Amino acid sequence: MFVPLSRTGNIRVYCRIRPFLPGQSKKQTTLEYVGENGELVVSNPIKQGKDTHRLFKFNKVFGPEATQEEVFLDTQPLIRSVLDGYNVCIFAYGQTGSGKTYTMSGPCISSREDWGVNYRALNDLFQISQSRKNCIIYDVGVQMVEIYNEQVRDLLSSDGPQKRYPLFSCFGLFSFSDISLPLVHTHISIYLHVLFMNFIPVSLLFFFGYDGCITFYYFDHSLEDFYVSFDLHTLGIWSTTQPNGLAVPEASMHSVKSTADVLELMNIGLMNRAVGATALNERSSRSHSVLTVHVHGTDVKSGATLRGNLHLIDLAGSERVDRSEATGDRLKEAQHINKSLSALGDVIFALAQRSPHVPYRNSKLTQVLQSSLGGQAKTLMFVQLNPDADSYSETISTLKFAERVSGVELGAARSNKEGRDVRELMDQVVIGVPVSSLKDTIAKKDEEIECMRVKANNANSAKREFSDKHSDAGSHHSVEDFENQKVSPSQPKPAVGDSSQNVNEDFELLGFGEADSEERLSDISDGGLSMGTETDGSSSLVEFTLFPETVKPAENTEKSSYPSKLPKPSPKVVQTRSSRLSLVKPTKAASSRILSSARKPTPSSSSTRITRPWQ
Numbered sequence: 372m373f374v375p376l377s378r379t380g381n382i383r384v385y386c387r388i389r390p391f392l393p394g395q396s397k398k399q400t401t402l403e404y405v406g407e408n409g410e411l412v413v414s415n416p417i418k419q420g421k422d423t424h425r426l427f428k429f430n431k432v433f434g435p436e437a438t439q440e441e442v443f444l445d446t447q448p449l450i451r452s453v454l455d456g457y458n459v460c461i462f463a464y465g466q467t468g469s470g471k472t473y474t475m476s477g478p479c480i481s482s483r484e485d486w487g488v489n490y491r492a493l494n495d496l497f498q499i500s501q502s503r504k505n506c507i508i509y510d511v512g513v514q515m516v517e518i519y520n521e522q523v524r525d526l527l528s529s530d531g532p533q534k535r536y537p538l539f540s541c542f543g544l545f546s547f548s549d550i551s552l553p554l555v556h557t558h559i560s561i562y563l564h565v566l567f568m569n570f571i572p573v574s575l576l577f578f579f580g581y582d583g584c585i586t587f588y589y590f591d592h593s594l595e596d597f598y599v600s601f602d603l604h605t606l607g608i609w610s611t612t613q614p615n616g617l618a619v620p621e622a623s624m625h626s627v628k629s630t631a632d633v634l635e636l637m638n639i640g641l642m643n644r645a646v647g648a649t650a651l652n653e654r655s656s657r658s659h660s661v662l663t664v665h666v667h668g669t670d671v672k673s674g675a676t677l678r679g680n681l682h683l684i685d686l687a688g689s690e691r692v693d694r695s696e697a698t699g700d701r702l703k704e705a706q707h708i709n710k711s712l713s714a715l716g717d718v719i720f721a722l723a724q725r726s727p728h729v730p731y732r733n734s735k736l737t738q739v740l741q742s743s744l745g746g747q748a749k750t751l752m753f754v755q756l757n758p759d760a761d762s763y764s765e766t767i768s769t770l771k772f773a774e775r776v777s778g779v780e781l782g783a784a785r786s787n788k789e790g791r792d793v794r795e796l797m798d799q800v801v802i803g804v805p806v807s808s809l810k811d812t813i814a815k816k817d818e819e820i821e822c823m824r825v826k827a828n829n830a831n832s833a834k835r836e837f838s839d840k841h842s843d844a845g846s847h848h849s850v851e852d853f854e855n856q857k858v859s860p861s862q863p864k865p866a867v868g869d870s871s872q873n874v875n876e877d878f879e880l881l882g883f884g885e886a887d888s889e890e891r892l893s894d895i896s897d898g899g900l901s902m903g904t905e906t907d908g909s910s911s912l913v914e915f916t917l918f919p920e921t922v923k924p925a926e927n928t929e930k931s932s933y934p935s936k937l938p939k940p941s942p943k944v945v946q947t948r949s950s951r952l953s954l955v956k957p958t959k960a961a962s963s964r965i966l967s968s969a970r971k972p973t974p975s976s977s978s979t980r981i982t983r984p985w986q
């Protein structure tokens with residue numbers, strides 16, 4: 372790999388404590404102190420004694436009075452990063468009822484003040500993309516899935532078996548023992564309204580998909596509740612994130628043009644999400660929801676492109692089933708939730724210990740989060756707390772978990788940018804230009820690189836010779852003096868200058884000059900908190916796109932031991948590609964595989980119902 376090593380950063384952790392809720396009678400709090408710089412002291416008011424105070428330190432702590440706006444202000448720089456081509460993940464973790472959904476979505480989306488991180492992030496995204504529209508044209512697409520009882524389901528599917536119809540209105544239409552067979556889009560649905568055990572009116576709704584999927588909805592009128600009992604069709608997760616950033620490629624992708632579009636989609640998604648009442652939260656999320664925003668930008672002038680992904684994840688809450696009083700399906704859900712959160716804990720533990728094996732495959736949740744936890748993303752976790760003294764033990768275990776998360780080091784964040792020349796080469800591959808012509812182009816590029824390298828080496832050895840001579844002679848002249856001597860006003864610039872300038876120009880060509888400088892600004896606005904740093908990942912992008920089957924896990928690339936003082940790499944994209952091509956070239960089968968993988972969409976992407984303009 373020709374990617375320079377750079378500083379890595381940790382997962383950022385913000386802690387938010389929700390206020391006591393109206394109607395909560397006992398108001399004994401575990402909260403002792405909230406510091407300006409992320410300090411938090413908690414204690415158990417019920418059990419006084421020695422060593423009862425515990426101090427934690429995070430990147431930021433928001434007390435119970437913090438507003439949605441204040442919370443978002445500290446998150447905002449990350450949103451800009453997405454538009455600069457970075458992958459960002461923001462997720463909320465905490466016990467049930469601690470305010471995760473409040474922080475991520477907000478209590479009521481009709482009031483702007485109440486908007487949570489999701490809406491504000493998308494709103495910002497559109498505002499920034501509008502302000503850049505003269506330089507970069509952005510396409511934005513949204514996916515929303517949930518992980519319910521270890522199954523990944525599309526919350527925005529418009530016609531598939533994943534769709535959950537608003538049952539409360541649906542069932543009003545059907546009377547006792549009514550059976551009907553309406554055709555809903557591409558699926559046959561059967562509605563049954565029966566008396567279960569002669570007492571409880573129950574409605575059943577079956578969807579028979581032409582693709583062999585059966586979805587079954589059960590609506591229990593007496594409990595005023597509904598949930599899916601089984602669904603044979605669930606979505607697959609890619610073990611490593613695809614070159615286009617899709618962790619769940621089969622989930623429907625919805626192109627959005629404005630905040631209003633997003634609000635509408637999120638509303639549908641939230642309505643479709645599995646929610647149920649427990650003793651601890653009357654609207655408890657029974658699934659982990661993952662909202663993914665895909666951004667694709669094209670530089671108007673150069674044609675260079677970038678991709679950024681934003682994962683906004685509202686985890687289901689961990690719960691002690693004795694306190695949530697979960698039974699039946701609620702209990703089953705709680706068990707799945709706790710199991711997947713414990714798998715998340717194992718992954719965090721392994722990452723914090725820098726263990727060679729990280730057990731991502733143990734749950735769907737950790738598979739979805741894999742690229743955000745161990746990869747080159749910028750990741751932020753909101754750890755949510757309930758201030759209630761009765762929740763002290765959950766609070767402590769949540770805080771310990773958060774402490775461990777804040778110790779997880781991420782790889783250097785990379786921006787996914789593709790230069791114009793790379794784009795042109797890729798286009799040639801896609802439109803079927805003969806391989807020989809492609810090889811010629813690559814060979815030409817190789818020659819150029821070699822030429823530059825020779826020039827640079829000559830200049831370096833000249834410098835070395837000069838400084839050796841001068842140090843031998845006890846001269847006090849510096850290398851700069853040498854450069855000055857060499858350049859007479861009438862002479863052209865020295866070779867070394869030429870080559871390095873060319874290299875720099877090539878770098879400019881590959882990147883987004885303006886976006887890069889904005890990124891540097893957003894780094895400053897990050898307030899110096901530890902976070903993944905940025906490297907230009909263009910070369911890895913080319914490898915990923917051309918050689919999907921040879922993709923190595925991201926961690927490996929980070930661990931390569933290049934000396935930290937490598938000369939600034941020459942145009943690495945071309946070098947990388949040519950060296951990779953020469954590995955594959957000898958066999959006919961391999962080269963045809965490359966071409967076909969570049970021409971054809973992958974089977975999974977073709978199954979996505981909604982076209983993605985950026986593929």
Ligand SMILES: Nc1ncnc2c1ncn2[C@@H]1O[C@H](COP(=O)(O)OP(=O)(O)OP(=O)(O)O)[C@@H](O)[C@H]1O
Nearest residue numbers: 389467468469470471472473478652655656687688
């Ligand atoms: N910062 C806050 N200010 C006011 N009310 C809040 C705040 N945070 C949470 N709440 C209220 O607390 C209750 C529980 O919040 P929420 O549903 O967001 O919890 P949760 O962690 O998502 O729970 P679960 O894991 O069970 O889904 C809700 O009534 C919510 O409106």
